[in-house]
Amino acid sequence: MSGIASGKTPGAAYSHGAIGFHWLTAAIVLTIIPLGVAMGRVDPGPTQDWLYSLHESLGIVVWPIALLRLMYRFKNPPPPMQDDIPQLMKLAAELTHWALYAGLLVNPILGWLGVSTFGATINFFWLFELPSIAAKDEALSKLILWAHGWIGILMALALCAHIGGALFHHFVRKDRTMLRMLGR
Numbered sequence: 001m002s003g004i005a006s007g008k009t010p011g012a013a014y015s016h017g018a019i020g021f022h023w024l025t026a027a028i029v030l031t032i033i034p035l036g037v038a039m040g041r042v043d044p045g046p047t048q049d050w051l052y053s054l055h056e057s058l059g060i061v062v063w064p065i066a067l068l069r070l071m072y073r074f075k076n077p078p079p080p081m082q083d084d085i086p087q088l089m090k091l092a093a094e095l096t097h098w099a100l101y102a103g104l105l106v107n108p109i110l111g112w113l114g115v116s117t118f119g120a121t122i123n124f125f126w127l128f129e130l131p132s133i134a135a136k137d138e139a140l141s142k143l144i145l146w147a148h149g150w151i152g153i154l155m156a157l158a159l160c161a162h163i164g165g166a167l168f169h170h171f172v173r174k175d176r177t178m179l180r181m182l183g184r
Contacts, residue, residue, distance in 0.1 A: 011175070054125075062104060093165060107155065
């Protein structure tokens with residue numbers, strides 16, 4: 001469907017809801033990823049426990065936000081990209097967005113499942129413990145948390161592509177792509 005037929009102008013800004021979901025998700029993910037890296041690089045003890053708890057809590061929070069964001073996107077499709085953007089760039093953007101959505105929906109569940117099969121619980125923002133969602137199985141936990149870590153790395157790469165693409169559009173192509181997510 002063309003931008004004109006859908007009532008949206010190519011290159012138009014995203015809705016306020018889409019912008020809010022985008023930046024809220026970005027803030028959480030840009031916190032979760034460094035925490036995930038840091039928690040594996042500090043010695044066991046209170047600091048590591050604090051990093052794990054914060055990483056796990058934010059992972060639990062990002063899942064419903066991502067789900068609501070995806071539901072919002074289906075109900076409120078994004079405005080079409082500018083017509084002069086090459087099809088390959090449009091495809092790359094779509095694939096990157098869907099890869100990020102997949103990671104946002106799958107990785108928090110894998111994290112919770114990995115913690116559960118490890119035999120631990122998630123101390124949600126130090127307020128209460130979330131129940132385990134699977135029986136203890138340390139061998140399975142290692143496999144799940146290995147996958148969780150690799151998906152996190154793939155998400156970080158997709159995020160770099162996403163940010164890099166926005167900056168490329170803004171500074172090299174000098175088009176409206178990045179401005180659309182700033183409400184302009």
